[in-house]
Amino acid sequence: MSVLGEPKPSLARQREVDALNRTWIACPYCDSLWRRPVLQEGQRVKCGRCHSVILTNKHRSAERTIALMIASLILYAVAISFPFMRMERSGLSNEISVIDSVMILWTNDMNSLAVICGAFILLFPLSRIILLLFVGMSLLGKVSTGRPHALSFRLAQYLEPWTMAEIFMIGVIVSLVKVGKLADISLGPAFWGMSGLIVLLTLGASAVCRDTIWQDIRRTP
Amino acid sequence: MTTAREKGLALCRTCGTLTDRPGETCTVCGAKTRLRNPHSIQKVWALWIAGVVAYIPGNVMPIMVTQSASGESPATIMGGVITLIHHESYAIAAVIFIASIVVPLSKFAVIAWLTLSIQRQWAIDDHRRHFAHELVEFIGRWSMIDVFVVAALAALIQIGGLMSILPGPGVDAFAMSVIFTMFSAMSLDPRLIWDRPSKTPETKHVPA
Numbered sequence: 001m002s003v004l005g006e007p008k009p010s011l012a013r014q015r016e017v018d019a020l021n022r023t024w025i026a027c028p029y030c031d032s033l034w035r036r037p038v039l040q041e042g043q044r045v046k047c048g049r050c051h052s053v054i055l056t057n058k059h060r061s062a063e064r065t066i067a068l069m070i071a072s073l074i075l076y077a078v079a080i081s082f083p084f085m086r087m088e089r090s091g092l093s094n095e096i097s098v099i100d101s102v103m104i105l106w107t108n109d110m111n112s113l114a115v116i117c118g119a120f121i122l123l124f125p126l127s128r129i130i131l132l133l134f135v136g137m138s139l140l141g142k143v144s145t146g147r148p149h150a151l152s153f154r155l156a157q158y159l160e161p162w163t164m165a166e167i168f169m170i171g172v173i174v175s176l177v178k179v180g181k182l183a184d185i186s187l188g189p190a191f192w193g194m195s196g197l198i199v200l201l202t203l204g205a206s207a208v209c210r211d212t213i214w215q216d217i218r219r220t221p
Numbered sequence: 222m223t224t225a226r227e228k229g230l231a232l233c234r235t236c237g238t239l240t241d242r243p244g245e246t247c248t249v250c251g252a253k254t255r256l257r258n259p260h261s262i263q264k265v266w267a268l269w270i271a272g273v274v275a276y277i278p279g280n281v282m283p284i285m286v287t288q289s290a291s292g293e294s295p296a297t298i299m300g301g302v303i304t305l306i307h308h309e310s311y312a313i314a315a316v317i318f319i320a321s322i323v324v325p326l327s328k329f330a331v332i333a334w335l336t337l338s339i340q341r342q343w344a345i346d347d348h349r350r351h352f353a354h355e356l357v358e359f360i361g362r363w364s365m366i367d368v369f370v371v372a373a374l375a376a377l378i379q380i381g382g383l384m385s386i387l388p389g390p391g392v393d394a395f396a397m398s399v400i401f402t403m404f405s406a407m408s409l410d411p412r413l414i415w416d417r418p419s420k421t422p423e424t425k426h427v428p429a
Contacts, residue, residue: 009246009248014248014249017238017239017240017248017249020230020240020241021239024225024230024239025237025239026224026225026230026232026239027232028232028234028237028411029351029411029412029415030351030411030412030414030415031225031226031232031412031415031416032222032224032225032415033222033223033224033225033227033228033230048222049222049415050348050351050415051348085377087377087378089383089384090383092383094377094379096376096377100376101372101373101376101377102376104375104376104379105372105375105376108375108379108387110372110375110387110388112388112392112393112396113368113371113372113375113388113392116368116372116396117369117372120365147251150236150249150250150251151250151251153250154235154236154250154251154252161358161362161403161407162362164362164369167362167363167365167366167369168369170316170363170366170369171365171366171367171368171369171370171372171373172369172370172373174313174317174366174370175369175370175373175374175377177305177310177313178305178310178313178370178374179374179377179378181308182378182384183378210237211237214236214237214238214249214250217236217249217250218236218249
């Protein structure tokens with residue numbers, strides 16, 4: 001993350017780079033160079049050499065991203081704080097939320113598991129939601145664009161493979177099958193909240209139009 | 222067809238901006254622009270080796286220990302799969318087997334094959350290698366399933382002296398293996414797959 005330490009590039013240099021990028025586009029996968037086409041909303045362009053999608057212009061990307069991220073934020077609150085599962089065995093019951101379970105792991109000296117779960121299920125998804133919300137807002141002109149905007153979107157991109165809420169849910173389902181024979185398990189509201197959150201995050205990831213966002217940042221120095 | 226490099230242009234892999242000054246800090250996103258990811262192959266191998274090394278204790282040591290009135294029973298990943306088969310949970314056994322054994326092992330094989338094919342300039346269809354790289358990047362994170370299974374069980378099953386489930390030493394090693402392998406796949410610059418083989422090794426072209 002060098003963006004904050006580096007001096008801001010001169011306006012002339014930013015214009016120069018913008019001009020270059022208005023004419024040319026390169027494929028990030030195979031490095032082939034093409035004349036940049038002008039896209040209508042909803043169109044996308046594939047690289048003529050490796051056939052990867054290299055340019056998109058998604059329909060109302062910013063609005064959809066903002067809507068999905070606000071909804072995600074609400075479901076996130078439900079998913080982490082409400083009871084997730086309730087287990088009963090021989091008269092003893094145990095009801096936990098996702099936050100509780102991370103706490104339980106931490107206090108019972110299972111620190112590495114607590115850190116893995118805390119980061120991949122709690123911290124990274126939340127950071128990504130907030131960062132994308134901020135990026136979406138600035139794209140609509142509600143918040144001023146600029147360097148914080150660029151840094152936010154960059155971070156959101158880096159976080160993408162490390163948000164693992166959907167993998168966690170599959171793990172939970174497997175663990176339910178494993179203990180199903182030992183105890184009575186019932187699912188709490190947070191389980192359904194988390195299931196909904198996964199759907200929203202997936203839709204959100206596909207609503208984000210990377211090219212439009214970076215182009216916007218590039219053109220408004 | 223020309224490449225950006227042939228025109229002296231470098232593409233920022235973070236934001237997709239082209240620059241005519243390779244090596245400069247991207248004026249748009251602030252990442253370092255590079256003609257190619259420097260030392261890409263070395264990074265891939267270093268992280269690949271770390272992933273393979275961590276994978277061994279991840280599988281040999283127990284990932285989960287069940288403590289109950291009848292004593293302690295440790296279970297490895299493969300042990301857990303066999304238990305599930307005994308309980309006739311075939312679908313779940315298959316999920317764990319694929320996510321924890323098939324995916325990591327094929328990832329090691331595919332990354333090694335891709336990297337060797339670049340180093341040795343094997344004549345393999347570029348489209349096929351490109352697809353293999355995409356697949357490995359997409360699928361690698363799913364190996365974390367078993368780590369989350371242990372975490373969920375350990376958090377849920379804590380009923381005083383009656384029964385409790387604790388993570389075994391294998392689970393940390395296994396999680397590290399997945400993380401190292403994810404970084405290994407990310408370090409591979411896909412542009413190296415498409416570069417024409419007449420060139421000298423890519424990393425030497427990159428200005429400091």
